[in-house]
Amino acid sequence: MSITDKSTDSTTDIRADWIAVDWGTSRMRAWAMSADGKVLASTSSDKGMGSLAPDQFEDALLADIGQWLSPGQRTRVVACGMVGARQGWVDVPYKAVPCAPAGQLMAAPVTDAHIDVRLCPGLKQLAPADVMRGEETQVAGLLAARPGFTGVVCLPGTHSKWVRVQDGQITAFQTFMTGELYALLAEKSVLRHSIAPHGWDAPAFAAAIETAVDTPAAVSARLFSLRAEALLADLAPETARARLSGYLIGLELAAARPYWGGQPVAIIGATALGQHYATALQLLAARSEIHDGEALTLQGLHAAYQQLSGD
Amino acid sequence: MSITDKSTDSTTDIRADWIAVDWGTSRMRAWAMSADGKVLASTSSDKGMGSLAPDQFEDALLADIGQWLSPGQRTRVVACGMVGARQGWVDVPYKAVPCAPAGQLMAAPVTDAHIDVRLCPGLKQLAPADVMRGEETQVAGLLAARPGFTGVVCLPGTHSKWVRVQDGQITAFQTFMTGELYALLAEKSVLRHSIAPHGWDAPAFAAAIETAVDTPAAVSARLFSLRAEALLADLAPETARARLSGYLIGLELAAARPYWGGQPVAIIGATALGQHYATALQLLAARSEIHDGEALTLQGLHAAYQQLSGD
Numbered sequence: 041m042s043i044t045d046k047s048t049d050s051t052t053d054i055r056a057d058w059i060a061v062d063w064g065t066s067r068m069r070a071w072a073m074s075a076d077g078k079v080l081a082s083t084s085s086d087k088g089m090g091s092l093a094p095d096q097f098e099d100a101l102l103a104d105i106g107q108w109l110s111p112g113q114r115t116r117v118v119a120c121g122m123v124g125a126r127q128g129w130v131d132v133p134y135k136a137v138p139c140a141p142a143g144q145l146m147a148a149p150v151t152d153a154h155i156d157v158r159l160c161p162g163l164k165q166l167a168p169a170d171v172m173r174g175e176e177t178q179v180a181g182l183l184a185a186r187p188g189f190t191g192v193v194c195l196p197g198t199h200s201k202w203v204r205v206q207d208g209q210i211t212a213f214q215t216f217m218t219g220e221l222y223a224l225l226a227e228k229s230v231l232r233h234s235i236a237p238h239g240w241d242a243p244a245f246a247a248a249i250e251t252a253v254d255t256p257a258a259v260s261a262r263l264f265s266l267r268a269e270a271l272l273a274d275l276a277p278e279t280a281r282a283r284l285s286g287y288l289i290g291l292e293l294a295a296a297r298p299y300w301g302g303q304p305v306a307i308i309g310a311t312a313l314g315q316h317y318a319t320a321l322q323l324l325a326a327r328s329e330i331h332d333g334e335a336l337t338l339q340g341l342h343a344a345y346q347q348l349s350g351d
Numbered sequence: 352m353s354i355t356d357k358s359t360d361s362t363t364d365i366r367a368d369w370i371a372v373d374w375g376t377s378r379m380r381a382w383a384m385s386a387d388g389k390v391l392a393s394t395s396s397d398k399g400m401g402s403l404a405p406d407q408f409e410d411a412l413l414a415d416i417g418q419w420l421s422p423g424q425r426t427r428v429v430a431c432g433m434v435g436a437r438q439g440w441v442d443v444p445y446k447a448v449p450c451a452p453a454g455q456l457m458a459a460p461v462t463d464a465h466i467d468v469r470l471c472p473g474l475k476q477l478a479p480a481d482v483m484r485g486e487e488t489q490v491a492g493l494l495a496a497r498p499g500f501t502g503v504v505c506l507p508g509t510h511s512k513w514v515r516v517q518d519g520q521i522t523a524f525q526t527f528m529t530g531e532l533y534a535l536l537a538e539k540s541v542l543r544h545s546i547a548p549h550g551w552d553a554p555a556f557a558a559a560i561e562t563a564v565d566t567p568a569a570v571s572a573r574l575f576s577l578r579a580e581a582l583l584a585d586l587a588p589e590t591a592r593a594r595l596s597g598y599l600i601g602l603e604l605a606a607a608r609p610y611w612g613g614q615p616v617a618i619i620g621a622t623a624l625g626q627h628y629a630t631a632l633q634l635l636a637a638r639s640e641i642h643d644g645e646a647l648t649l650q651g652l653h654a655a656y657q658q659l660s661g662d
Contacts, residue, residue: 126582134583168572169579169586199541199575215575217540224535229528230510257567257605261479264510264526268480271437272445275480294568 054081056108058116059155060341061101062334063123064174065090068100072108077342081108089122089129097129098150101157109154118145118345120160120337121174129157134164134171138211141180142344160344163210170215175201178308178333181340183208192299194328195308196317198223200292202299214299216292219313225284231263234270239278242319245286249320252290259287289320300326309333365392367419369427371652372412373645374434375485376401379411383419388653392419400433400440408440409461412468420465429456429656431471431648432485440468445475445482449522452491453655471655474521481526486512489619489644492651494519503610505639506619507628509534511603513610525610527603530624536574537595545581550589553630556597560631563601570598600631611637620644 056072063069066088072081087100101117109115124132124146132146145158162173175195183189183205193203198219204212226235252259266284269275293300305321305328307314314330321328367383374380377399383392398411412428420426435443435457443457456469473484486506494500494516504514509530515523537546563570577595580586604611616632616639618625625641632639 164579164583166583169576169583171579171582214572215579216571217536217542217574218571220540221536221574224539225528225532228535228539229531231528256571257602259606260527260529260567260602261525261606263528263532265480268475268482268526271482272475272477272480291568291571295570295572 054108055110056080056105056115058118058345059105059108060338060345061105061117061119061121061123062174062177062337062341063119063121063128064088065122068104068123070101070105071338072105073338073342073345077338079338089125089127092129094129097123097148098152098155098157102152102155105155111154114154114156116345116348117155117157118160118341118348119148119157120177120341120344123148124159124162125173128159130159132159132161134162137163137165137213138209139163140208141176141183141205141210142340142347143176145344145348158344158348160341163213165213168214170213172201172213172215174337175203175308176210177340177344178336179203179205179210179340180343181336181338182306182308182331184339184343185336189306191303191306193306193308194296194300194317195333196311196313197309202296204299214296216295218288218292222285222288225263225288226281230267231280231284234267234275234277234280235284236277236281239281241276241279241282244279245282245316245319246323248283248286249290249293249323252287253294253324256291256294259291262287285316286320289316293320293324300324300328304328306331308336365419366421367391367416367426369429369656370416370419371649371656372416372428372430372432372434373485373488373648373652374430374432374439375399376433379415379434381412381416382649383416384649384653384656388649390649400436400438403440405440408434408459409463409466409468413463413466416466422465425465425467427656427659428466428468429471429652429659430459430468431488431652431655434459435470435473436484439470441470443470443472445473448474448476448524449520450474451519452487452494452516452521453651453658454487456655456659469655469659471652474524476524479525481524483512483524483526485648486514486619487521488651488655489647490514490516490521490651491654492647492649493617493619493642495650495654496647500617502614502617504617504619505607505611505628506644507622507624508620513607515610525607527606529599529603533596533599536599537592541578542574542591542595545578545586545588545591546595547588547592550592552587552590552593555590556593556627556630557634559594559597560601560604560634563598564605564635567602567605570602573598596627597631600627604631604635611635611639615639617642619647 057075060071069084143161148157195201200216310332368386371382454472459468506512621643
């Protein structure tokens with residue numbers, strides 16, 4: 041398995057006080073950390089949960105973080121994300137909302153005496169049924185950074201999440217398949233012939249957001265039009281891209297109105313996608329502010345590490 | 352290229368007066384016909400437009416229908432579908448609606464003196480932009496069978512079409528990507544773990560139709576719930592299947608209300624899918640009747656053949 045973008049600052053003379061890991065379905069990222077939460081080094085690989093059997097996680101981890109371990113000492117590793125799913129390293133039971141985003145960590149079985157691995161639990165909501173694994177740690181990071189935060193958090197992505205936070209607890213959340221739908225339509229459907237991989241058209245995005253929010257059912261009718269307009273009227277692929285994005289994000293915003301209506305939104309993701317959500321919310325006269333996702337993941341993992349150290 | 356379901360009645364002693372062909376993106380079906388429109392034999396192969404270069408169509412056709420040709424004579428072949436697309440045998444320009452569903456056929460270039468191949472034009476609509484290739488021939492077949500038909504036609508499928516017919520003309524139509532969306536979500540998305548390939552749950556389908564028609568935006572919020580309910584509450588995969596189908600067909604019906612509202616619908620497709628649309632329309636207090644798609648394709652191609660013979 042190839043390591044595609046191993047960071048250049050992962051030198052062999054760094055010793056971590058503890059190690060933070062964000063282990064998702066398709067990627068694993070790890071950071072050598074100081075006790076007070078500073079990043080000493082980082083690494084990233086495509087050894088995601090989806091490509092590993094339960095007995096392969098330890099070796100995969102050691103291959104990437106081994107150089108940060110201290111001889112004759114056990115280093116704590118705190119990991120969040122799909123690594124704790126049923127198909128992951130070990131099945132960490134979900135905590136049910138309402139609850140604090142950070143929960144009791146669960147030890148993963150290891151054979152190497154140099155590591156002590158603890159996994160963050162994901163969250164579940166029984167009605168409407170919903171689950172998250174990883175995003176709760178970013179919300180925990182937001183609460184660590186802003187202890188009094190009460191409001192709504194939006195985490196755009198493959199499976200976007202809207203999260204209601206009150207008095208330090210997550211009270212409700214809702215997942216939308218917007219990112220996955222976009223990827224399927226743009227790359228696998230008949231629309232793939234008409235959608236540019238890059239480029240943007242801001243007015244087209246704005247118009248599509250308004251169409252979708254005003255008349256959500258229209259989205260279903262507008263999708264094929266992107267293909268037909270490309271055939272009949274040479275619709276620019278960049279315009280089609282922005283419009284598809286606007287239709288799908290708009291459909292999400294139409295359904296998520298109970299979340300963002302009337303209160304400011306903390307968007308987690310200082311990315312182009314996060315900016316698109318901010319732009320869309322602005323069009324709907326809703327205020328939002330963008331937070332860096334990686335920074336919040338690290339703050340959330342650091343809070344979990346501190347909780348562990350206080351045990 | 353393999354022929355997967357060549358019909359057993361394609362014997363060598365059959366001579367066609369003319370040959371009907373329905374040539375789509377993924378399949379080619381051909382029928383040996385009598386002059387008065389009776390089926391003498393049929394064949395089917397996976398040599399769809401999508402797998403052929405322009406100069407491969409003639410050989411692909413002759414391989415399948417050669418046994419029906421008469422020595423020393425040129426047999427007419429009338430074909431509809433994606434064979435006339437830009438990437439097909441020859442690019443047959445779209446006719447613009449409003450117009451009759453049947454139009455001037457275009458000859459395809461051939462080298463073999465035993466065939467004379469004519470392709471049906473597809474239809475286009477400029478605003479909202481839309482196109483069809485193949486379905487117009489089924490609507491022509493419906494008009495051939497019921498010359499006075501005025502009303503709405505629904506053609507469920509990968510790209511479902513809603514068509515308004517008045518005084519022998521198609522006045523407007525609208526394409527929905529419902530079937531393709533279903534296939535992408537059920538087979539390629541995270542929902543694939545939770546959706547059965549077969550089975551059904553009629554009450555779950557009905558409830559999903561009502562949800563989607565009443566609150567179209569909710570569909571966007573409900574999709575991931577299928578996965579979450581499977582994880583948290585062992586949702587039956589057959590129920591998830593019916594619910595996903597209901598959400599997507601419901602979203603289509605919500606947007607297609609200007610078509611089916613207040614008038615009976617002719618559904619083309621005597622299939623399980625056609626029946627699901629009829630059930631959904633009944634739930635919405637709309638009347639519909641189901642017509643066999645293959646029979647209407649043949650009636651439409653026969654009408655085109657007769658028009659040709661009258662030239």
